[in-house]
Amino acid sequence: MLARHLFKKLPHDLYKITLIDPEPRHYYQPGFLFIPFDQMKPEDCYRQKTDYIPKGIQFKHAKASLIKPDENHLLLDDGQEIHYDLLVVATGTRIAPEETPGMLGDDWHKNIFDFYTFEGAMALRDKLRDWEGGKLVVHITETPIKCPVAPLEFAFLSDAYFADKGMRDKVEITYVTPLSGAFTKPIAAEKLGHLLEEKQIQVVTDFSVMEIDNTDKKLISYDGIEVPYDLLVTVPTNLGDPVISDSGLGNDFGFLPVHKNTLQHEKYHNIFSLGDATNAPTSKAGSVAHFQAELLAANIVRYLLELPVQPDFDGHANCFVETGHGKALLLDFNYDTEPVEGTFPIAGIGPMQLLNESRMNHMGKLAFHWIYFHMLLEGKSIPMITPQMQKSGKHLETIHP
């Protein structure tokens, strides 16, 4: 997305853009939530990346293994070393089940599943198709994670899925989080707390998993609390790409520290980053990467013209939260403003409702699949959706000081 924005903005005789990527497929990751419930076909969840790269951008099918920021060099896994004048790190985040003792034990992809990878979502789909019920535990290992609402959506969709199959009474759903609640923001907690009770989802809070016992099928926390499971759907620790930590540039989680508003590296000014790869304290969400791409393209052009970069990124995220039975919530927030009620994208009209369940929001999420492949990946902006958060249409007066 960023490469396409830059390709449009920069004169091609002066600037050469190279895209280095080890993965030939571009996945529509929101689809990974629907695959386990047979609500999206696997083949609708990806496209070939080369279909979206304009002629004129060089595509290297390789993995970066080391950044040498003092030399402006990048080492690739095929042994090639290339020079850059400006580097954008967009290596995302990955799940690291190996970080939790017992997660990759005998139960992995038998009774313990992730749904943050295509393979994990597919394996879980096959499991759910003929699972006969029992204790379903939806679990977050630690934060930060990509798409923080996805595990909650998974719990909501499970409730609806088993109800539709006529076996909801055979499934006990427990949501296990290291945070202080399923909802941690005051307004969301007040407005949405009832959803868990209505859907009969038990919640275990402040749970930091120390290990998983595959024999007795239970999660064990550092303070000795045990949560038994028959089927464990976990979000493993999320880490940045090894290229960041191997280059000595990462924080504890291997994410790249950048200025949260300019997305520029604090020390190496010719390194920028966006999306899940950064340590920016906003959600690791697709919408964030898309808003950042628009603003970062402008900042990169400024940098190349030797103009000061602008602190334009405000942490804006816009996320649908599927609640099951054809309904969804919509959240719109940034670094300073927690999700509140309101209308979106047109103030006072909508048609979508912020922080309230509606069918229109669910339709919005479904429509987004088309928008994603036909507009966002093409480097086009969505009409009325601005990269910075709009305050109009939001009930900001409900925020407690």
Added chain:
Amino acid sequence: MEKLIAGKAVDVNAEGYLTKPEEWTEAIAEEIATQERVGPLGARHWEVLRYLRDQQLKGSALSIRGIGKSGVVDIKTFYELFPNGPLKKASKIAGIPKPASCI
């Protein structure tokens, strides 16, 4: 909202977390720790609290993993020092926001 803690008027949110970390003092930490049934605060507690404040100033997300890797304290000890939800309790005593999700 404003609240008097250890004789000082400070801004707190509905859950009693300081909203302006710069208003924090050691006396405030002592008083919140007593309310949270932590302590009395010893040298190990203070090491952890100072580490958390440093991390927060740097803009890093707080996590159990980060603390475990910090070398300041191992995770078992962190739980012993701040029982029952150590991250949220230690953040409260350190005068910084608790780790949260987007909703």
